[in-house]
Amino acid sequence: MLGAVLAGGRSKRFWGDKLLFRIGGRPLISYTLERIESASLIEEVVIVASADNAGRLRSLGYEVVVDELSIGPIGGVYTALGLGDAFVVAGDMPLIVPEFVDLMIQKFLGSEKLACVPRWTNGYLEPLHAAYSKAFRRVLEERIRSGDYSLNGAIRSADVCYLNVEKLPSLWKEGFFNVNRRSDLRKLLERKSE
Numbered sequence: 528m529l530g531a532v533l534a535g536g537r538s539k540r541f542w543g544d545k546l547l548f549r550i551g552g553r554p555l556i557s558y559t560l561e562r563i564e565s566a567s568l569i570e571e572v573v574i575v576a577s578a579d580n581a582g583r584l585r586s587l588g589y590e591v592v593v594d595e596l597s598i599g600p601i602g603g604v605y606t607a608l609g610l611g612d613a614f615v616v617a618g619d620m621p622l623i624v625p626e627f628v629d630l631m632i633q634k635f636l637g638s639e640k641l642a643c644v645p646r647w648t649n650g651y652l653e654p655l656h657a658a659y660s661k662a663f664r665r666v667l668e669e670r671i672r673s674g675d676y677s678l679n680g681a682i683r684s685a686d687v688c689y690l691n692v693e694k695l696p697s698l699w700k701e702g703f704f705n706v707n708r709r710s711d712l713r714k715l716l717e718r719k720s721e
């Protein structure tokens with residue numbers, strides 16, 4: 528399955544490109560790329576960039592596709608699914624766990640659903656750490672056309688399967704950790720050293 532790493536955001540809360548921010552001597556996104564690439568069921572990895580940052584991200588040595596929509600993560604998922612079924616992860620999730628990715632892909636492949644998305648007991652979804660079918664692109668297309676850019680809304684409207692994450696090993700749940708602000712870097716360093 529294709530691994531699609533979303534990287535077309537503007538990092539407004541971070542004040543400067545968070546994905547290329549160097550941490551431990553490497554760009555933040557390189558951790559995400561390396562980890563998703565090492566999942567057994569991931570055959571190929573692409574970066575879904577914006578027209579703005581595609582050039583800079585190309586230097587990482589991965590295939591880069593440009594998301595021309597600039598409407599947020601829903602546009603990134605839409606662009607990724609133009610290439611086929613995909614496991615989509617946000618580039619700012621450097622602690623993603625390859626074994627968890629494999630489990631989700633397995634569940635997705637066995638489900639015949641349009642997508643398979645992690646869900647917390649309170650109903651909160653993790654749409655940027657999920658497996659999507661190429662067929663789900665049609666759902667997204669309609670919602671985007673109607674001006675509704677909520678990825679969660681699109682997921683809830685469709686026939687998808689959910690994976691309850693509450694009982695997963697805590698290391699796997701840490702995989703949802705994402706960097707939004709500079710202060711999150713401290714949390715990242717604390718977690719990486721554990």
Ligand SMILES: Nc1nc2c(ncn2[C@@H]2O[C@H](COP(=O)(O)OP(=O)(O)OP(=O)(O)O)[C@@H](O)[C@H]2O)c(=O)[nH]1
Binds near residue numbers: 655705707
């Ligand atoms: N391809 C693509 N990726 C996006 C888009 N918007 C956000 N992303 C990515 O999705 C992930 C999660 O988004 P956010 O945490 O909101 O990141 P962001 O939009 O860069 O940051 P903020 O400007 O602070 O919201 C990040 O890896 C972003 O790069 C988009 O319009 N297209």
Ligand SMILES: [Mg+2]
Binds near residue numbers: 536537
């Ligand atoms: Mg954003």
